[in-house]
Amino acid sequence: MAGRPQNSGFEASAITVLKRAVELDGKGRFTESLVCYQEGLNLLMEVLKVTTDDVKKQAFRTRIREYMDRAEKVKQHVEQEKEAGKYHEQIHIVADSTNNSYSRILGPFLDEFTTEVHVEDPYIRSAHQIYNFLRLCELLVGGKTKVKRISLTTGRDEQGNAQTQQGRLDELKRSLSDYGVTLDVNYSSTLHDREIRLNNGWIIKIGRGLDYFKNTGKFSIGFCDMDLRKCQETTVDIFHSKHTAQNR
Structure with missing residues (x-):
C-alpha cells in the first residue's frame, strides 16, 4: 500500500513528460524531444519496477517499447541530418x-x-x-x-x-x-x-x-x-x- 502513491506519482510524471516529448517531436524540436523521451522512459521504467499486476506490467512494457522505438527513430534522423550537414x-x-x-x-x-x-x-x-x-x-x-x-x-x-x-x-x-x-x-x-x-x-x-x-x-x-x-x-x-x- 505504501508504494502506490509513489508509483502513481511516477506514472503521472512520466505521462506529462512523454506528452511533452511527443509535442516537441511534432513541432520538429527533435533534440528537446529526445531529452523528454529519455526522462519519461526512465520514469516509466521506475513504475514498471514496482508494478506487481501482470496485465499492467505488460501494458507498461508495450508503452516503453513504443516510445523507445520512436525515440530511436528521432535520434537516427538527427544523426543522419548532422552527418549530411543539413540539420x-x-x-x-x-x-x-x-x-x-x-x-x-x-x-x-x-x-x-x-x-x-x-x-x-x-x-x-x-x-x-x-x-x-x-x-x-x-x-x-x-x-x-x-x-x-x-x-x-x-x-x-x-x-x-x-x-x-x-x-x-x-x-x-x-x-x-x-x-x-x-x-x-x-x-x-x-x-x-x-x-x-x-x-x-x-x-x-x-x-x-x-x-x-x-x-x-x-x-x-x-x-x-x-x-x-x-x-x-x-x-x-x-x-x-x-x-x-x-x-x-
Missing part, C-alpha cells in the same frame, strides 16, 4: 510566453564534448544585458559540460558608459577564472549577427540575441527564475556543422 531546427518563441530559459533553449545542445563556446551578440552592454550573459555563463559552468573557454564578441557601450561595461565584464572574467574557465572579450563596431557556436558542432542563432526576455521588477516573479519570465517574440534557428566539431 536545421527552428523554435518560435511567442510573445509573453514563458518556459524559455537558456537552460531549456540551449541545454539540449550542451554535452560533455562542449569545451569552448563562442558568443556573438552586439548588445551585451547595459546592466541587464550583461546579467543575461552572466546567466548563460552560469549555465555553462554549472551543467554537464566541460567548458574551459568562453569568447564574447560584442559592441562597446558608446552611448552609456563603456568603462562600466568593461568593469562588469572584467569582474565576470575574474569570477569565471575561479572555475577554471577563460573568458575572452572582443569588441566590434560592425557586428550585427547574433549567434552562439559550440565546439561540439551546434550553432544557435537567436533573432534577438540573449536579450529576448521582457523587463521585470527586481522583486517580481521571473527576475531570478528565467523560466517564469515573459519573453519577447523571436525565432531561434539551430544548425549543426561538422566543420566546427572536434574529432572525438
Whole structure:
C-alpha cells in the first residue's frame, strides 16, 4: 500500500513528460524531444519496477517499447541530418510566453564534448544585458559540460558608459577564472549577427540575441527564475556543422 502513491506519482510524471516529448517531436524540436523521451522512459521504467499486476506490467512494457522505438527513430534522423550537414531546427518563441530559459533553449545542445563556446551578440552592454550573459555563463559552468573557454564578441557601450561595461565584464572574467574557465572579450563596431557556436558542432542563432526576455521588477516573479519570465517574440534557428566539431 505504501508504494502506490509513489508509483502513481511516477506514472503521472512520466505521462506529462512523454506528452511533452511527443509535442516537441511534432513541432520538429527533435533534440528537446529526445531529452523528454529519455526522462519519461526512465520514469516509466521506475513504475514498471514496482508494478506487481501482470496485465499492467505488460501494458507498461508495450508503452516503453513504443516510445523507445520512436525515440530511436528521432535520434537516427538527427544523426543522419548532422552527418549530411543539413540539420536545421527552428523554435518560435511567442510573445509573453514563458518556459524559455537558456537552460531549456540551449541545454539540449550542451554535452560533455562542449569545451569552448563562442558568443556573438552586439548588445551585451547595459546592466541587464550583461546579467543575461552572466546567466548563460552560469549555465555553462554549472551543467554537464566541460567548458574551459568562453569568447564574447560584442559592441562597446558608446552611448552609456563603456568603462562600466568593461568593469562588469572584467569582474565576470575574474569570477569565471575561479572555475577554471577563460573568458575572452572582443569588441566590434560592425557586428550585427547574433549567434552562439559550440565546439561540439551546434550553432544557435537567436533573432534577438540573449536579450529576448521582457523587463521585470527586481522583486517580481521571473527576475531570478528565467523560466517564469515573459519573453519577447523571436525565432531561434539551430544548425549543426561538422566543420566546427572536434574529432572525438
